[in-house]
Amino acid sequence: MRTVTNTIPQAFAAAVRRDPTAPLLTWYDDASGDRTELSGATLDNWVSKTANLLVDGVGLGHGDIVALVLPPHWQTAALLLGTSVAGLAADLGEEPQPVEAVFTTPDLVVRATAWSALDRYATGLLPLAMPLRTLPEGYADYVTEVRNYGDHFRGGAPVDPADLALSGPYELSHSDVIEAATERAAELGIAAGDRVLVDTAVHPEAADWLLAPLVAGASVVLCANLDRAKLESRITSEKVSVSLA
Template sequence: MADNIARVFADAIATDPTRPLLTWYDDASGDRTELSGATLANWVAKTANLLVDEVGLAPAAPVGVLLPPHWQAAAVLLGCWSAKLNVVDTPGDVDVLFAAVDQLDEAQSWAADERYALGLAPLAAPLRQVPPGFADYVVEVRGHGDHFTPQPGPGPADARLLTRAGARADELGIERGARVLVDATRYPDPIDWLLAPLTRAATVVLCANPDPARLTTRVTTEKITHPLP
């Protein structure tokens, strides 16, 4: 396995960038968003370019992420890791903070130079009202380039995260090339819903508020090979 997350992501999509890599469902809202490896890579590149070119972050700079499991959270996290930034999830001083709009109260305990709010709306719709002190992530990120070349080698936490992810892939029984169904409520840690599958070049169907009545149909229609228990 590669020694850095950006390379693991690139390797996971290299065989067929057009195949669905991350499919998002929210059974409460009815939202479904399907991203191919190429599409997610574009969002990742735009995020990394935002952080490096616009904000001017250097490798190992601290970035806070207050986001639930979601396809946009995958773009933010992978963008940060591609830029070799240090993603933290406990309150403190950071250069940039990404926060879901329903976690803005929690965001007040963070000190950040730049703040981006995410509404996590269907079709990546912009926020109707941008919270004071924040910029709208989906508006700001769209203007950046679709390609980003990561610096070689691992970021500050890549070795630790990839070791954990590989171990979790083994514990969860994720085989190489699997199509994994993940309950976002039961598996909120991105190690489980994002990095562990990527280490096995697996694709993910990530479900928030899953309706048990839809499970059997979803397993069939999405060609699931491995529902997480």
């Protein structure tokens, strides 16, 4: 019997509990050759560190907004989930607005400047979570800074289903996000226990590549710059049951 979840942190906690050692998110970039596999426990570690960075490092509080001007990536997942776990709202970079912090890549810095924020972080989304050699002016390195924070997040008040989860053109509460993700999982044919391969070029929205599988109880094989010649062998090697490519 599946646990009923009404918030993003609840959905993520349920995913980790199912099997902390099993792959929850596997990342491929066929342009760089990068493959990163994160178990539930490993992703939870990154999520907790991110939440601690946002609360203890940046000093954000319940309901503050964090802009994520980032492409699909496992670090983007850690940042989105960490933001939610910390009781903050995520702006997924659709429409500029005043926010408390912004996270982006060097390639998207020009776009990210449209978001007004005092605290700015960049990540190269590099293999092995390597730090950037050269930081954009005015930015701190996310992967360097986040490693200084604790592996467990001890937040204040629990996240409420009515709390704001996603901010931007459409403001959605946690219950709204869970409902939409559940409906989207059904549309995409994702069910509990599935191993879902997602081509980021086809499904660039976090609702598809992260939230729908998470809420459904599935794991993800997230592929950027997908080499179609490798698709069938990857489906076999990763034991993929649903392909969104």
